Amino acid sequence: MAKELVLVGLSHHTAPLELREKLAVDGDAREALLKRWSEGVAGEGVVISTCNRVELYATTDDTLSAEQRARALLEARLTDDERKSLEGSLYIHGGEAAIRHLFRVASSLDSMVVGEPQILGQVKEAFDAAKSAGTMGSLLGRCFSRSFAVAKRVRTETGIAEGTVSVSSIASQLAKKIFGELKGRKVLLLGAGEMGEAAAKSLANTGAVLRVVNRSPEKARKVAAECGGEPRGYEQLASEMVQADVVISSTSSDRFVLTTELMKDVLRGRRHRPIFLIDIAVPRDVDPRVGSMESVFLFDVDDLQEVAQENLAQRRQAALAAERIVDIEVAEIEAWRRTLDLTPTIVALRERFAEVVHGEIARSAKKMDLSDKDRKALERMGDAVVKKILHQPLAALKKSAGDPENAAMIAATRALFDLGKPSEYPPAPERAPGSGKLVPDES
Template identity: 40%
Template sequence: MHLVLVGLSHHTAPLEVRERIGISRSMVPAALDRLANDGCDDAVLLSTCNRTEVYAVAADPVAMGERIVSCLADYRGVSRDDIDAALYVRTDADAARHLFRVSAGLDSLVVGEPEILGQVKDAYKVASEERGTGSVINRLFHGAFAIGKRVRTDTGLAEGAVSLSYAALTLSRKIFGDLKPRHMVVFGAGEMSRLCALHFHQQVASTTIATRRHDRGEALAAEVHGRVIAWDARLEALADADVLVSATGSPDLVLTDADLARVLAARRGRPMFVVDLAVPRDVDPAIAEREEIFLYNIDDLRGIVQENLARRQDAVAKAERLVNDEVSAWYAWLRSRAAIPTLVALRTRFERVRQAEIERLAPRLSGLGPDARARVDEITRLMIEKLLLTPTEQLKAIDDHDTMDACSSALRRLFALDDEAAAAEADRTEAAREKAR
């Protein structure tokens, strides 16, 4: 059996394509049923805003890949022509390496982001609970969980802010510690303001949006469970603010030093963390001279982000080595499974010969006591184990499918293992008949 991966991601598909093929969590059970009806009954479906991927097990990976692509396209009502260029199909070790890199955060839009490991775990949980998963998928995903955790523990890949908005959040924690009692004000409701508000809103007590675009302000306030105020009321809102993020498109300063002087009179020396993400700047640089103000602009934050990105490159190299080690271990296990039917048949063949010889020699052994007969049985069984140990280890260690197939075929022919399998099946059938009688 082979592992098959079919998918697309932010690396291969634009957002509009990912949206069309994406499958929400509530839709996953139905999608798994659809895949099962098309012959893919041992699969995990991972679908996030950045990727949609199916991991499955099949004897014919090419045919299975085609079935998965057709199933996804039909289920989501999209044309194959619209998604073919964005799709990737990988098998065996390449498919495992991809999943392990995804779980470790190495394939993410922001390298090292921690959310993806939880999404991988959730995808596996849904698949195992809804339809059940086989040994190959189980071993694969538990390996993915292990490498995801190990990379984060051993490399520090997820440490350090690598986006401007997250860098702002990190700095505010250094200044205030716990943000739960803190209040945040955001000037503007554009994309940068939105990203900062989203990063902060679960950390702070409240969020207030001040914007000239009231409709956009209301939409953002709804996302962060905050409130929107008129633009002209922005200075009054700063009287209770601990954090100010400003990212408007104004050509002029929206907070001057004179404005802040009036605000500070009502604050009684309380510190304020001010982040100016606008170009041109929203906030008068002169306010940085005030003792109770901590001002950072977009260049300050970019410097922090670049430093953290450089630090992460060392972590990435170490993480890739850990992933490769895990892939090697998993693939060695998968290869060894290909030898199992032959090895089971070989052991069955030797055991049948052993039992037959003991039966043939039964008259000569009849004079032995129970302990002696048990000793004979044990000695002959151990001889079989020792004789088969080396061929078992050698066959499992073969790392090429063609070579393993050739060796397995040779063993099956030399020891008539296919005849043995037929004989064993006949024995089971006869035993069943006897039991029925």
């Protein structure tokens, strides 16, 4: 009986951050955990650990005890109280469900932000860590490398990674769309406020120069210090506007701060250089009429949120297509897994028959003093006989692959022909170039 796959883990869907961060393992800790897992059971093991999930994938002969062992390994890192909350947070999948879960994780379908790109790198990291810890074997190895391919397919064949979904990243994405490189561009933050500061920070992180204007000089200094910018006096607003490329406005003023009159002067000074105004204040800071002025691109909170919603909706749509890809890929790898039990038996059976035939021919050849040519002809005939005799039984065995009686048939075959116990898995089949189908490793 080939080994079964088992997955024990928890994620942002099931466990709070406090629990996840307790269980997260990295570097040496991960290696230690893997080594402890494989001690004594000679099973394969991979640990995916990110801030959103900790998952142990393993192969085992005995699913039940493997689950218990995995749970014990995780519990060892927790206090008694935390162990209780672990109870409801763990999920356990076996076989096909475990593979499906892995494919969904790698394709970022299970992520907090569906379509985010980091997870694939983290799965690869887990793969490499298991390799260097020596707990990567042929079954998990194949499942994981297939998961990379599935993730790539999902990424290229669906729009799952398209469009950003947070206001501050949309703001900086739009800024990039207008100005290209943001390095050295001037960003002006008007007022304070969490969302405005977040957007300003994300722009400053791309290398833009940040300036902060506020009615209160202290506040300007404070916000500037927090976001890594320079404070400027309120009286410099107009001249700063002339220089700025991106203006983020989030004041608490109940009247328009950037009026059409002010903007007309500013635009004249700017000589038509485009300016990107982001108005995240409620009530609004920028007169909406400013948006129709030449070289002005104005986005308010609703605009940005609408973009976020659209992108999210698109991603959800893409996720549906992605699930179909995962379905297909799971079915393919399952078809391969079903032949795992079978292949070693078929190989052994053929070898056993060939051994007998070739042995007998060799003995007779010596007695009969046959020439090499005649002996070869005899061997060919012997091979043909073996092939014909084995054709029917092998066809029946293959046909039963995946059926419940398959295991019994394999066991019977092994007993009847004294084939012993199966050893390791056969090598994974390669994909035929271009066909997209698995090549059967037996034909």
